[in-house]
Amino acid sequence: MLKPKSPFLFAVIVFIANPLLAGSFYSSRGIGLVHHFVSGRSAGMGGVGLTFAEPLTVNYLNPATIVDIPLATLSGNFFHEATDLKSATQDAHISDTNISGFQFVVPLKQGRFALAIGVTPYTGIEYSFSGRDTLGVKRYTEFVSADGGVNTGFLSLAVRPVKNLYVGVSGLFYFGTLRNFWRIVFDSSQFLNTQDEVSRDFTAGNLRFGFLYKALPFWNIGGVMTPGITLDANTTIILRRITEFTDFPDTKIDLPLSLGFGTSLEIARKLTVGVDYYTELWSRVNEDGFKNNSQRIALGMEFSGRGGPRSPYFSRMAFRAGFFYHDLGLVEPSGEKVTEIFGSVGVGMPIKWAAARLDFSLEAGKRGSLATNTFRETVIRVAGSITVGERWFYRGEER
Numbered sequence: 475m476l477k478p479k480s481p482f483l484f485a486v487i488v489f490i491a492n493p494l495l496a497g498s499f500y501s502s503r504g505i506g507l508v509h510h511f512v513s514g515r516s517a518g519m520g521g522v523g524l525t526f527a528e529p530l531t532v533n534y535l536n537p538a539t540i541v542d543i544p545l546a547t548l549s550g551n552f553f554h555e556a557t558d559l560k561s562a563t564q565d566a567h568i569s570d571t572n573i574s575g576f577q578f579v580v581p582l583k584q585g586r587f588a589l590a591i592g593v594t595p596y597t598g599i600e601y602s603f604s605g606r607d608t609l610g611v612k613r614y615t616e617f618v619s620a621d622g623g624v625n626t627g628f629l630s631l632a633v634r635p636v637k638n639l640y641v642g643v644s645g646l647f648y649f650g651t652l653r654n655f656w657r658i659v660f661d662s663s664q665f666l667n668t669q670d671e672v673s674r675d676f677t678a679g680n681l682r683f684g685f686l687y688k689a690l691p692f693w694n695i696g697g698v699m700t701p702g703i704t705l706d707a708n709t710t711i712i713l714r715r716i717t718e719f720t721d722f723p724d725t726k727i728d729l730p731l732s733l734g735f736g737t738s739l740e741i742a743r744k745l746t747v748g749v750d751y752y753t754e755l756w757s758r759v760n761e762d763g764f765k766n767n768s769q770r771i772a773l774g775m776e777f778s779g780r781g782g783p784r785s786p787y788f789s790r791m792a793f794r795a796g797f798f799y800h801d802l803g804l805v806e807p808s809g810e811k812v813t814e815i816f817g818s819v820g821v822g823m824p825i826k827w828a829a830a831r832l833d834f835s836l837e838a839g840k841r842g843s844l845a846t847n848t849f850r851e852t853v854i855r856v857a858g859s860i861t862v863g864e865r866w867f868y869r870g871e872e873r
Contacts, residue, residue, distance in 0.1 A: 497555075497557070497568060497570055497598065497599075497600030497601065498557065498600070498601070498841065498851060499559060499601060499842075499848070499849045499851065500802065500804060500812055500841065500842065500849075500851070501598060501599045501600055501601055501620075502599070502601045502620065503761075503762055503763025503764065503804055504761040504762045504763050504764050505597045505599070505623075505624055505652065505727060505729075505761065506597040506598050506599035506600075506622075506623055506624075506652075507597060507598055507599075507802070508596065508597050508754065508768070508802075509574070509594070509595045509596060509597060509598060510752065510770060510800075511534055511535070511551070511574060511575065511594060511595075512524065512526075512533060512534060512535045512536075512750075513526065513531055513532055513533050513534060513549075513833075513859070514532075514549065514551055514833035514835070514857070514858070514859020514860075514861065515531050515776075515792075515794070515820075515822060515833050515859075516774070517818065517820060517833070517835035517837070517857045517859070518774075518776075518794035518795070518796065518818050518819055518820015518821065518822075518833065518834070518835035518836075519748065519772075519774025519775065519776060519794045519795065519796035519818065519820065520772040520773055520774040520795075520796025520797045520798040520816070520817070520818050521750065521770070521772045521774070521796070521798050521818075522736065522738070522748035522749065522750045522772045522773065522774035522796055522798075523535075523736070523748065523750070523774075524536050524684075524696050524697065524698060524734055524735070524736030524748075524750050524752075525539070525686060525694035525695060525696040525736045525737060525738045525748065526539060526694075526738065526746075526748070527539035527540075527541070527542040527640065527686055527694065528542055528543075529542070529543055529544055529545065529547075529829070529863065530543075530547065530829070530830070530831045530861045530863060531543075531861075532547060532549035532577050532579060532590075532861055534575065534577060534592065534594050535682075535684075535698055535734065536642070536684040536685075536686065536696055536697075536698050536734075537590070537628075537630035537631070537632050537642030537643060537644045537682065537683075537684045537698075538632050538640040538641050538642035538684040538685050538686040538696065539632070539640065539642070539684070539686055539696070540579050540588040540590050540630060540632045540642065541581075541585065541586070541587070541588050541632045541633065541634050541640050541642070542585070542640075543579050543581060543588060543863070544581055544584050544585070544863075545581070545829055545863030545864055545865055545866075546578075546579065546580050546581070546863065546864050546865070546866040547578070547579045547861060547862065547863040547864075548576070548577075548578050548579075548861070548862050548863075549576060549577050549578075549579075549859060549860070549861040549862075550573070550575075550576040550859065550860055551573070551574045551575050551576070551857065551858070551859045552571070552572065552573050552574060552857070552858050552859075553571070553572060553574050553855055553856065553857040553858070554569070554570070554571040554855070554856045554857075555569065555570050555571075555853060555854070555855045555856075556568070556569040556853070556854045556855075557569070557851050557852065557853045557854075558851070558852040558853075559849055559850070559851050560844065560849065560850050560851075560852070561844070561848060561849055561850075562844065570600070574594065574595060574857070575592060575593055575594030575595060576592055576593060577590055577591070577592030577594075578590065578591050578592060580866070585634065586633065586634055587631075587632070587633050587634075588630075588631075588632045589629075589630065589631055589632075590628075590629070590630040590632075591627075591628070591629050591630070592627070592628055592630075593625060593626065593627045593628075594625070594626055594628070595623060595624070595625050595626070596623070596624040596625060596626045596648070597623050597624045598622075598623035599620050599621060599622055599623055599652060600620070600621050601619060601620055602617065602618070602619035603617070603618045603619070604616065604617045604618075612660055612661065612662055612664075612665060613660070613661040613662075614658055614659060614660045614661060614665075615658075615659045615661075616656075616657070616658055617655070617656070617657040617658075617659070618654075618655070618656055619654075619655045620652070620653060620654045620655065621653055622650060622651045622652040622653050623650055623652070624648055624649075624650045624652075624676075624705075624729075625648070625649055625650045626646055626647065626648055627646070627647040627649065628644045628645065628646050628647070628682070629644065629645045630642055630643070630644040630645075631643055631644075632684075638687060638688040638689070639685070639686075639687050639688075640685065640686040640687075640688075641683075641684070641685050641686075642683070642684045642685070643681060643682070643683050643684075644681065644682040644683075644684075645679065645680075645681060646679065646680040646681060646682055646700070647677070647678075647679055648676065648677065648678045648679070648680065648703075648705060648729075649676070649677045650675075650676065651673060651674065651675050651676075652673070652674045652707075653671060653672070653673045653674075654671070654672045654673075655669065655670070655671050655672075656669070656670045657669040657670075668713070669713075670711065670712070670713055671710075671711070671712040672709065672710075672711050673709070673710045673711075673712070674707035674708065674709050674710075674725060674727070675707065675708050675710075676705040676706060676707040676708070676727060677705075678703055678704070678705045678706065680700065680701060680703045680729075681700070681701065682698060682699070682700040683698065683699050683700075684696065684697065684698040684699075685697055692739060692740040692741070693737070693738075693739055693740075694737065694738045695736075695737050696735070696736055696737075697733070697734055697735040697736065698732075698733070698734045699731075699732070699733050699734075700731065700732045701731055702728065702729060702730050702731040702755070702758065702759065703728075703729050704726050704727070704728050704729075705726070705727040705728075705729065706725075706726065707725045707726070707727055709725050727761070728759035728760060728761055729759070730754045730755045730756050730758055730759050730764075730767075731754070731755045731758065732752070732753065732754040732755070733752070733753055733755075734750065734751065734752035734753070735750070735751050735752075736748060736749060736750035736751070737749055743780055744777060744778060744779065744780055745775065745776070745777050746775065746776045746777075746778075747773075747774075747775045748772075748773070748774050748775070749771075749772070749773050750770075750771070750772045751769070751770070751771055751772075752769075752770040752772075753767055753768060753769050753770070754767065754768045754803060755767050756768055756803040757803075763804050763805065763806075764803045764804060764805075765803070765804075765805040766801065766803045766804075766805060766811060767801075767803055768800070768801055768802055768803030769800070769801045769803075770798060770799070770800040770801075771798065771799050771800075772796060772797070772798035772799075773796055773797060773798075774794065774795065774796025774797075774818075775794065775795055775796065776792050776793065776794045776822075777792070777793050777794075778790075778791070778792035778793070778822070779791070787824075787826075790824045791821060791822060791823055791824070792821065792822035793820075793821055794818075794819065794820035794821065794822070794835070795817075795818065795819050795820075796817070796818050797815070797816060797817040797818065798815070798816055798818075799813065799814075799815050800813060800814045800815070800816075801813050802814065802841075806847060806848060808848075810846045810847055812841065812842050812847055813841075813842075813843075814839055814840065814841035814842070814853075815839050815840065816837050816838065816839030816853070817837070817838060817839060818835055818836065818837040818838075819835070819836050820833065820834060820835035820836070821833070821834055821835075825862075829862070829863040829864065830860070830861060830862040830863065831860075831861050832858070832859070832860055833858065833859040833860075833861070834856070834857070834858050834859075835855075835856070835857045835858075836854070836855070836856055837853070837854070837855040837856075837857070838853070838854050838855075839852075839853055840852050840853065841853060
């Protein structure tokens with residue numbers, strides 16, 4: 475069979491003369507692109523938010539921050555993403571709309587203990603390449619594609635042991651499927667078209683640790699750490715119209731140690747400024763394409779009137795802006811690294827009839843560069859989050 479040694483290398487060859495359809499070309503390496511998400515509020519601030527801890531801010535990355543949520547709170551998120559891909563000779567456009575996780579927080583003792591459960595995507599793969607070639611005198615079209623990703627279910631517990639210190643731990647459950655497809659379609663009916671499907675299913679457990687320290691009433695410091703782990707994946711190979719093979723040794727998928735640190739300041743109770751740094755130590759693992767440690771630096775700000783329930787609606791809204799720079803840790807076969815830089819704006823709108831808020835954000839940026847990389851991807855992402863809180867376990871006054 476005419477299988478390419480690597481979908482990535484095959485794509486580099488065929489893209490010169492053939493169109494590309496993909497969520498991202500760079501998701502074709504390893505386990506795909508890592509999905510960095512802290513909260514709906516943070517998305518409009520460049521992803522800053524490791525130290526944000528307040529009602530209606532549900533933090534997905536730092537479990538310590540949920541202690542400051544006084545109500546039973548549910549948060550759900552979605553996004554729409556449009557990507558334009560460009561090489562020296564070709565253009566393509568892709569769009570995707572999807573749900574990006576939920577989290578449910580229950581305060582066990584207000585201001586002291588909290589519990590949370592939820593699901594969020596960790597990585598995603600989505601690409602499709604095609605190319606024309608000849609076998610002898612017979613022309614055929616070859617297709618290489620993949621989809622799937624790694625998802626994370628979590629159960630978090632947070633506690634405030636002393637006045638200004640919060641600590642938390644999340645039990646993580648990784649699960650998902652990565653599927654790769656290879657298909658040959660001959661122009662002549664004298665040859666049998668074929669399709670191979672390689673599927674890897676996996677599950678594994680891990681932990682994430684977080685802390686938050688309120689150094690001053692207006693100054694927060696925090697961080698998170700997730701140990702590295704190896705996922706054991708069950709492999710299935712299906713040869714369409716021929717047979718299915720399932721008796722394969724488990725393959726290994728290595729996830730790296732990750733560390734994040736951040737700080738935020740509240741100025742005059744209306745302006746919040748935050749800075750985050752997050753890294754994944756890919757250089758310590760052996761995943762296809764990931765050679766360097768990924769590094770993400772973000773800066774964001776929010777202005778809010780902080781109006782009370784009876785204040786004008788506009789004074790209770792929040793307006794946000796930020797940007798981030800991200801070295802993905804990916805290295806192309808040419809030796810060049812892949813980076814992305816994005817700017818974002820956002821708005822938070824309270825819902826009158828409940829302790830609730832709608833958060834919307836708009837991110838725009840580019841991934842890769844035609845000067846150094848095979849592709850440049852221009853991305854516009856619209857994200858939304860709804861957070862609703864309700865008082866539970868409340869006993870009214872006895873008469």
